[in-house]
Amino acid sequence: MPNATISGTGSFVPDQVVTNDDLVSIYGIETTDEWIQKRTGIKERRFAPEGMENSDMGLQASLRALDMAGLKATDLDMLIYATLSPKHSFPGDGVYLQNKLGLCDGGDATFAPAMDIRNQCSGFLYGLGTATAMVQSGACKHVLLVGSELHSAALELSTSGRSVATLFGDGAGAIIISATEEDKGIRHWHLGADGRGADVLRQRVWDTSKRPFITLDENGNGIIPREELYCNMDGRQVFKNAVQRMCFAVLRVCQEQGIQGEDVDLWLFHQANMRINQYVAKQLGIPEHKLLHNIDRYGNTTAATIPLLMDEAVRSGQLKPGMKIACVAFGSGFTWGASLIDW
Ligand code: UT7
Numbered sequence: 001m002p003n004a005t006i007s008g009t010g011s012f013v014p015d016q017v018v019t020n021d022d023l024v025s026i027y028g029i030e031t032t033d034e035w036i037q038k039r040t041g042i043k044e045r046r047f048a049p050e051g052m053e054n055s056d057m058g059l060q061a062s063l064r065a066l067d068m069a070g071l072k073a074t075d076l077d078m079l080i081y082a083t084l085s086p087k088h089s090f091p092g093d094g095v096y097l098q099n100k101l102g103l104c105d106g107g108d109a110t111f112a113p114a115m116d117i118r119n120q121c122s123g124f125l126y127g128l129g130t131a132t133a134m135v136q137s138g139a140c141k142h143v144l145l146v147g148s149e150l151h152s153a154a155l156e157l158s159t160s161g162r163s164v165a166t167l168f169g170d171g172a173g174a175i176i177i178s179a180t181e182e183d184k185g186i187r188h189w190h191l192g193a194d195g196r197g198a199d200v201l202r203q204r205v206w207d208t209s210k211r212p213f214i215t216l217d218e219n220g221n222g223i224i225p226r227e228e229l230y231c232n233m234d235g236r237q238v239f240k241n242a243v244q245r246m247c248f249a250v251l252r253v254c255q256e257q258g259i260q261g262e263d264v265d266l267w268l269f270h271q272a273n274m275r276i277n278q279y280v281a282k283q284l285g286i287p288e289h290k291l292l293h294n295i296d297r298y299g300n301t302t303a304a305t306i307p308l309l310m311d312e313a314v315r316s317g318q319l320k321p322g323m324k325i326a327c328v329a330f331g332s333g334f335t336w337g338a339s340l341i342d343w
Contacts, residue, residue, distance in 0.1 A: 004135035005185035006341065007142070007178040008071065010064025011311035012057050013171040013298060014048040023166055027157040036166050041274025045169025045299030047152040053087050055096035057172035058148040061307070062101065065144070065174040068314075073101040076176075077140035079114040080131055082123030082147045082303035084203075084332070085154060092116025097146065120201075121270050121331020122191070123147060123303035124173070128327070128339055129189040131177040141179045147303035148172035154203070156230040164231050167272075169299035173307020184321075188257045189339040190249055194241075197334035201238050203231040239276060242330040246270075246280045249338035250328050257340050261285060263324055264340075266313065270329035271295035271305040280328075292318070302331065319343060 081094035094114030
């Protein structure tokens with residue numbers, strides 16, 4: 001069985017920086033820089049311009065990852081796209097990216113399969129588990145995994161939406177998972193879900209158990225009430241469950257792999273809230289210098305947080321060959337995941 005290693009990483013964030021003060025001055029949200037920083041650690045986030053598609057960001061991140069891996073898009077055997085903010089209800093963004101990578105063009109057409117993952121903040125780690133299994137089984141040699149979110153289009157940027165809108169930002173990260181005979185790569189992963197928490201953090205938009213699935217006006221146009229249009233979250237419940245599940249997931253992968261927490265050189269936690277991550281790190285005895293974060297600059301980019309963090313760490317030289325890293329995420333569903341990687 002080949003090992004599955006990460007042969008390239010890439011990331012992309014839009015140019016527009018939106019500071020906490022901008023949320024007040026531009027969008028008129030009654031909040032303060034102090035409130036947001038104290039509760040979440042976020043100082044600023046990026047917003048994509050109108051016209052930019054989720055898969056445009058995914059494309060830029062993918063091209064950078066392919067370049068680092070020394071591969072062409074035609075070398076890819078499969079694409080996996082993790083997002084909760086696709087351009088449309090369907091199809092998913094994976095096929096838009098596949099076409100933009102030129103995989104349907106003339107002599108270069110490989111028509112590589114494109115799969116979408118709907119596991120929110122854990123989407124990247126669900127994708128990593130899937131890609132690893134595809135590579136280790138021999139079914140694929142190179143799999144492109146993208147985590148990309150275009151949240152800004154669907155945030156309620158007003159005071160009534162402030163408890164959610166102040167948390168999220170746009171961005172994309174991509175990695176290539178490749179087969180190798182070398183003794184390195186993704187050693188272990190654990191994924192979990194607790195569907196009892198499904199309604200604690202959700203964006204409903206419609207309900208197909210209803211007839212019609214969206215309320216219609218007299219002209220047959222859909223009317224979506226505000227509480228269904230935008231994301232709804234019980235922040236405290238999410239916070240409590242995140243801490244418990246992230247600790248559990250980390251302990252489980254370490255135990256199953258027979259390693260101690262101190263054997264890990266770098267920890268890449270999902271970036272939802274600095275306080276959650278500091279709390280988990282404290283519970284697990286992880287020293288501050290081993291915990292990477294960029295939530296201060298990007299906010300919560302959901303499926304993109306871990307690959308963004310990974311790409312920054314690789315390009316800045318913090319993440320070096322031979323290091324052991326651990327990734328962990330928790331989010332809507334509830335879903336969670338953890339992974340151990342020898343770089
Ligand atoms: O990726 C997974 C997704 N999400 C998460 O991981 C989020 C997990 N939860 C959290 O991070 C925290 O629960 C939040 C940061 C979202 C909220 O912090 P909190 O300490 O749980 O605050 P709260 O929701 O209980 O709200 C406290 C007060 C409320 O005012 P009242 O009712 O006490 O008068 C809110 O209306 O803070 C108010 N508030 C705000 N004030 C200023 C909520 N959002 C804001 C805001 N600015 N942005």
